[in-house]
Amino acid sequence: MVALFHDMMHKEVEVYVDDMIFKSKTDREHIQYLRKLFERLRKYRLRLNPAKCTFDVRLGKLMGFIVSEKGIEVNPDNVKRLFGEIELHSKVHISTNSVCSPIFKLLRKNQKTKWNEDCQKAFEEIKRYLKEPHVLLPPVFGRPLIMYLTILEESMGYVLGQHDESKRKEWAIYYLSKKFTNYEMRYSQLERTYCALT
Numbered sequence: 287m288v289a290l291f292h293d294m295m296h297k298e299v300e301v302y303v304d305d306m307i308f309k310s311k312t313d314r315e316h317i318q319y320l321r322k323l324f325e326r327l328r329k330y331r332l333r334l335n336p337a338k339c340t341f342d343v344r345l346g347k348l349m350g351f352i353v354s355e356k357g358i359e360v361n362p363d364n365v366k367r368l369f370g371e372i373e374l375h376s377k378v379h380i381s382t383n384s385v386c387s388p389i390f391k392l393l394r395k396n397q398k399t400k401w402n403e404d405c406q407k408a409f410e411e412i413k414r415y416l417k418e419p420h421v422l423l424p425p426v427f428g429r430p431l432i433m434y435l436t437i438l439e440e441s442m443g444y445v446l447g448q449h450d451e452s453k454r455k456e457w458a459i460y461y462l463s464k465k466f467t468n469y470e471m472r473y474s475q476l477e478r479t480y481c482a483l484t
Contacts, residue, residue, distance in 0.1 A: 290330065294322070307348060316342070385411045387440055390465070425459045432456060435482055437475065441465045442482040 291299050291306070298319045300307045308323060310316035320341075327334065340346070345354040352359040388404035389412075391397060425431070426448060434445045443463035447456045466473075470481055 290326065290332075291323075294319075298322070302349065307353075313342075385415075387465075422461070423457045423459055431459075435479070437478050437482055440471060442478065444482065 288295065288301055291301055295301065298308060298310070300309065306323075308316065308319050310319055345352065347353075347361060350361055350364055352361050385408055388402070388408045392399050392401075392405065429448045432447045432449070434447070436443045441463060443461070445458050446460040447458045449456055464482075466478065466481075470478065473481060
């Protein structure tokens with residue numbers, strides 16, 4: 287493909303393995319580029335699969351991104367999938383919900399998307415965590431358990447841990463965090479604490 291369209295690459299066409307995207311600024315240019323494409327395909331006796339062709343597309347998905355007249359944007363489906371992964375990590379990291387709160391707010395329906403300093407800090411914290419994930423150790427039966435509970439405005443979390451043999455160091459054996467529902471956020475501090483303990 288690349289050899290066939292080498293003179294058009296990065297100007298009129300982008301080729302990735304066996305996919306091609308023809309781009310243009312105007313409809314007239316687009317028709318000229320397509321004519322050039324069809325002539326070249328005819329010359330080398332190549333065919334396109336009509337089921338895989340779309341024309342006059344102003345917005346579409348390409349390699350995980352949304353490509354439009356405005357430019358290249360991140361695909362919201364990928365962002366949601368990433369935060370689904372992060373939610374899974376909340377099972378082994380206590381502060382996931384509170385750390386991610388600024389970004390989770392952006393994912394709400396009818397929420398205007400505005401990336402701010404809090405979102406950037408949350409993103410940096412998430413990157414740091416994913417590079418150095420916490421390790422949960424198995425419990426040692428017969429040793430007392432220690433529980434730390436954190437209740438915030440929008441979420442709660444706890445760590446279940448134990449001391450090591452020297453009783454100087456603690457290690458985590460289980461983490462849990464939960465985002466409060468809108469209804470639970472209206473609870474008093476005492477009610478939220480009770481909710482976290484049950």
